[in-house]
Amino acid sequence: VTDSKAINSCVIGWPISHSRSPLIHGFWLQKYGIDGTYTKRAVEPENLASFFSSMKEKGLSGCNVTIPHKEQAAKLITNLDDRARRIGSVNTVYLQDSALHATSTDGEGFCRNIETALPDWSFQGKSILMIGAGGSSRAIADELLRRGANRIALANRTIAKAEQLRLVFGKQIEPIGLAEIGNHLPHCDLLVNTTSAGLAGASDIPVDLSRLREDAVVTDIVYTPLKTQLITNAENRGLRIVTGLGMLLHQAVRGFELWFGVKPVVTEELYTLIARDIDPGYQP
Numbered sequence: 001v002t003d004s005k006a007i008n009s010c011v012i013g014w015p016i017s018h019s020r021s022p023l024i025h026g027f028w029l030q031k032y033g034i035d036g037t038y039t040k041r042a043v044e045p046e047n048l049a050s051f052f053s054s055m056k057e058k059g060l061s062g063c064n065v066t067i068p069h070k071e072q073a074a075k076l077i078t079n080l081d082d083r084a085r086r087i088g089s090v091n092t093v094y095l096q097d098s099a100l101h102a103t104s105t106d107g108e109g110f111c112r113n114i115e116t117a118l119p120d121w122s123f124q125g126k127s128i129l130m131i132g133a134g135g136s137s138r139a140i141a142d143e144l145l146r147r148g149a150n151r152i153a154l155a156n157r158t159i160a161k162a163e164q165l166r167l168v169f170g171k172q173i174e175p176i177g178l179a180e181i182g183n184h185l186p187h188c189d190l191l192v193n194t195t196s197a198g199l200a201g202a203s204d205i206p207v208d209l210s211r212l213r214e215d216a217v218v219t220d221i222v223y224t225p226l227k228t229q230l231i232t233n234a235e236n237r238g239l240r241i242v243t244g245l246g247m248l249l250h251q252a253v254r255g256f257e258l259w260f261g262v263k264p265v266v267t268e269e270l271y272t273l274i275a276r277d278i279d280p281g282y283q284p
């Protein structure tokens, strides 16, 4: 039930039906007893500008932005923070003094996920091997460098896109082709997959994990399935793994705090709720 005092937010995308953000924010609204709503709204690309200009009229305090609007939203919104400006993409929009502001919390969500899963972990001085050079990769690379990563070997099918990231982020980024992954495996502390290649059970980009050091960590930002083939292979090899669902949960923290005024905690209970929505047989 909404009344005039309720704070309202939503997630916009096209299509939007698959989004699990309402489940995450709904869980927190209930947990913290906040008078608020978080819904999903399908917004066609040609209606994105008018959606933003009428947010206040619609009674919205902000919104999350997902595929395919993240880049276009960064062009439409004038008040971008450092992160959003640098990566040219936003996922979190909020009204402040009647003006629209936006940021990207994807990189932060990625890093918080690893830091929470591995309490002794620090990105400082690390060598990263990242596969994929799309929008998510950009957000993650930016945050990794902010957190002191030493270098990022960036493997992509279309090498020009990895080269583009080197232009933006500098020479700590080393663009490589997919065929060169093997040569970089023995030197990396963290292997990250950001490509959609293994999505929903499709075959992953082949990686010979036997070439990784024993103390290397493997993570995948894909969370459908909850454990991708890459994660399962790494687990079977006895490596430390971090699954992708935590990134989705952690990227949501900042938006919730901006709109509703409470910094929510990512708990085991929340993880299980969303994991069961993806795979009803999930056992913690």
Ligand code: ATR
Pocket (backbone or CB within 6 Å): 131, 132, 133, 134, 135, 136, 137, 156, 157, 158, 159, 161, 194, 195, 196, 197, 205
């Ligand atoms: P996101 O916002 O999730 O990063 P994106 O910007 O569409 O999505 O990027 C998708 C990434 O997955 C890209 O790195 C893409 O490689 P290309 O730049 O060469 O297109 C990668 N990708 C998707 N499907 C792939 C496949 N079957 N094999 C290799 N790479 C794939």
